[in-house]
Amino acid sequence: MTTAGEVGERALIELMLRQITPMPGMPVSFWDDVMAISLGDGRAAIINADMLVWETDVPRGMTPFQAARKAVVMNFSDLGAKGVQPQAFLSSLGVPRDFDVEAVEEMARGFEAGAREYGGYVIGGDTNESTDVIISGVALGVAREDAIIKREGAHPGDILSTTGPFGLTAAALKILLEGYEAPEGLRDTLVESVYNPRARVVEGIALAGAGCMTASIDSSDGLAISLYDLSRSSGVGFRVERLPATPEVEAFAEFHDLRKTDLILYGGEEYELVFTVDPGKLEDAREALGAVGCELLELGAVTADKSILLVENGAEMPIEMRGWEHFTMGA
Amino acid sequence: MTTAGEVGERALIELMLRQITPMPGMPVSFWDDVMAISLGDGRAAIINADMLVWETDVPRGMTPFQAARKAVVMNFSDLGAKGVQPQAFLSSLGVPRDFDVEAVEEMARGFEAGAREYGGYVIGGDTNESTDVIISGVALGVAREDAIIKREGAHPGDILSTTGPFGLTAAALKILLEGYEAPEGLRDTLVESVYNPRARVVEGIALAGAGCMTASIDSSDGLAISLYDLSRSSGVGFRVERLPATPEVEAFAEFHDLRKTDLILYGGEEYELVFTVDPGKLEDAREALGAVGCELLELGAVTADKSILLVENGAEMPIEMRGWEHFTMGA
Numbered sequence: 304m305t306t307a308g309e310v311g312e313r314a315l316i317e318l319m320l321r322q323i324t325p326m327p328g329m330p331v332s333f334w335d336d337v338m339a340i341s342l343g344d345g346r347a348a349i350i351n352a353d354m355l356v357w358e359t360d361v362p363r364g365m366t367p368f369q370a371a372r373k374a375v376v377m378n379f380s381d382l383g384a385k386g387v388q389p390q391a392f393l394s395s396l397g398v399p400r401d402f403d404v405e406a407v408e409e410m411a412r413g414f415e416a417g418a419r420e421y422g423g424y425v426i427g428g429d430t431n432e433s434t435d436v437i438i439s440g441v442a443l444g445v446a447r448e449d450a451i452i453k454r455e456g457a458h459p460g461d462i463l464s465t466t467g468p469f470g471l472t473a474a475a476l477k478i479l480l481e482g483y484e485a486p487e488g489l490r491d492t493l494v495e496s497v498y499n500p501r502a503r504v505v506e507g508i509a510l511a512g513a514g515c516m517t518a519s520i521d522s523s524d525g526l527a528i529s530l531y532d533l534s535r536s537s538g539v540g541f542r543v544e545r546l547p548a549t550p551e552v553e554a555f556a557e558f559h560d561l562r563k564t565d566l567i568l569y570g571g572e573e574y575e576l577v578f579t580v581d582p583g584k585l586e587d588a589r590e591a592l593g594a595v596g597c598e599l600l601e602l603g604a605v606t607a608d609k610s611i612l613l614v615e616n617g618a619e620m621p622i623e624m625r626g627w628e629h630f631t632m633g634a
Numbered sequence: 635m636t637t638a639g640e641v642g643e644r645a646l647i648e649l650m651l652r653q654i655t656p657m658p659g660m661p662v663s664f665w666d667d668v669m670a671i672s673l674g675d676g677r678a679a680i681i682n683a684d685m686l687v688w689e690t691d692v693p694r695g696m697t698p699f700q701a702a703r704k705a706v707v708m709n710f711s712d713l714g715a716k717g718v719q720p721q722a723f724l725s726s727l728g729v730p731r732d733f734d735v736e737a738v739e740e741m742a743r744g745f746e747a748g749a750r751e752y753g754g755y756v757i758g759g760d761t762n763e764s765t766d767v768i769i770s771g772v773a774l775g776v777a778r779e780d781a782i783i784k785r786e787g788a789h790p791g792d793i794l795s796t797t798g799p800f801g802l803t804a805a806a807l808k809i810l811l812e813g814y815e816a817p818e819g820l821r822d823t824l825v826e827s828v829y830n831p832r833a834r835v836v837e838g839i840a841l842a843g844a845g846c847m848t849a850s851i852d853s854s855d856g857l858a859i860s861l862y863d864l865s866r867s868s869g870v871g872f873r874v875e876r877l878p879a880t881p882e883v884e885a886f887a888e889f890h891d892l893r894k895t896d897l898i899l900y901g902g903e904e905y906e907l908v909f910t911v912d913p914g915k916l917e918d919a920r921e922a923l924g925a926v927g928c929e930l931l932e933l934g935a936v937t938a939d940k941s942i943l944l945v946e947n948g949a950e951m952p953i954e955m956r957g958w959e960h961f962t963m964g965a
Contacts, residue, residue: 304734304735304736305734305735305736306731306732306733306734306735307729307730307731307732307733307734307735307738307763308731308732309735310735312761312763315735315738315761316761318735318738318739318742319738319739319741319742319759319761320742321739321742322739322742322743322745322746323742323745323746323755323756324746324750324755324756325755326721326722326755326757329757333758338722338724338757338758339757340721340722340757340774340776342673342677342679342776344675346673348673348679348774348776350681350722350724350757350772350774352724352725352726352759352760352770352772353726353760354726354728354760354762354764354768354770356728356762356763356764356765356768358764358765359762359763359764359765360762390657390671391657391669391671391681393669393681393683394683395683395684395685395726395770397685397687397768398638399638400637400638400639401637401638401639402637402638403635403636403637403638404635404636404637404638404640404641404646404649405635405636407638407646407649407650408649408650408652408653410650411649411650411651411652411653411654412653414653414654415653415654415655419655424654424655424656424657425654425655426657426660426669426670426671426681427664427669428650428683429683429684429685430643430646430647430650431685431687431690431691432638432643432687432690433685433687433689433690433766433768434687434689434690434765434766435764435765435766437685437687437728437764437768437770439683439685439726439768439770441681441683441772443671443679443681445671445673445679
């Protein structure tokens, strides 16, 4: 017998997809951030499903409100990365028989807060009895088929860009899951990135609206895996010349003598957009993001050669394909 | 502390809904079989989510293929009850790290089989690590808003009808969960109803297409609860004059000296349509169902008085509001 843990999440999905007849005319392919069905009038219903399992996905100290809000953020983030406004959220909730009713109400408030924060509504759900707490979320939106920004579409010469810094959540998960310490103020900022993540919905819609992105992905599995996913779908490579960190990530790395680069590349549970821009439209992209209060960070270049390289102090080294993956994580 | 088990599934949902801002212009209200968002052109995207938890929802002897297929059936059934063709299925799957990869492949085949059986496609999903096996399914379809058959809409004088007999699954669950015995041939037929349920998708679409139904629900929580749900939404009562059984249910009831009526009314996990018909359209309804190979069974009458009564041997007695409910079931 081969176990899920032995093959890992990605191989498991490949095995499953082999059993599936693709729907004719699917507006987005398997392996993109979202799923979609055509509405027959040039538009598509865009849908995404993402599950939060208390035992494996919710770090200690996180409240039911925060976990529920995060279930919305992770689902809405995928739509935002495609430039699609999330309209509705629904949750299938599983809780044990002896679970506190007040915590369920708190979760409902978390769903509501998350949905309203991004302009969507909770339209319902389903409640079940389970052994562990399960929050299975679904996001729904509608978009013009030709306006959906996919993982494919990046061209050599495009500029690899992102909305945000990386590494905060990787540092926070070291604190929460592995018992690393940090000075109090630093600790608070870091764990906040895990407890109260933010989805780049407004940013994705602004970029898509300005027609700047050639490809896009949400970085929930970490920056490195996001680059591999874009590479696989677009058939290109990347030359990363700058890695956006924050003072907190630098301080944490220094405090524990960790490689800052590892925190930035191989984390996960962060919901930034990683996208590629036609060089002629870089200023438009910068302006579109600026108009919603976000800075465009240039990471490097899209290359015809499919390797994914980091340039550090003039030396090139391969970025590894690792990051957040179920079944194989240490947690 | 009050627990989920103390309040039960329905009260828990009520508590949650109190925290939610309803989406303006929702094409169907909370408490219907499905959720929907308006597409702005007279159509709506119809969506449903239903979770299957191995520990609590999957009886012994059921294979991963059957459980996965059933996850499709239970989700598609809700769309069918509204007269809506399910187009797409997606699953969020949670399995333990030591779970057999072959069983995951078998589940993928079950999703595929279930979806194709009812004219839909599997469009993707999400895979997670969990302690118990969780199949969180989502069904998606598109319909004209004014063609969605709701739980509200039944009028006094309408004829209460159903697509199928009841009681097979209640008897089967007594065998599978409570250790009741039955002669082999009988046992096989009964447990088959739980292992390989059927959704009335074609039947719901045929009835809706013929414009016969005033209200409709899928009977997954049992016949009694379905009547209470229709009653609550439509503001009517029911006078049930006939209860459709099968020879197998009668034989099982006799074998164990059980009340056949209890098996028929208070079961669950069966996916028949319970619907109301304008008396002037009863023949149309009968024909529409006959054309897809299904017999319309008249149960009784819709009444202005909101009580839900069973007429047996000339005597009226109230039908109780009990059936399949999470957290409070004996399983």
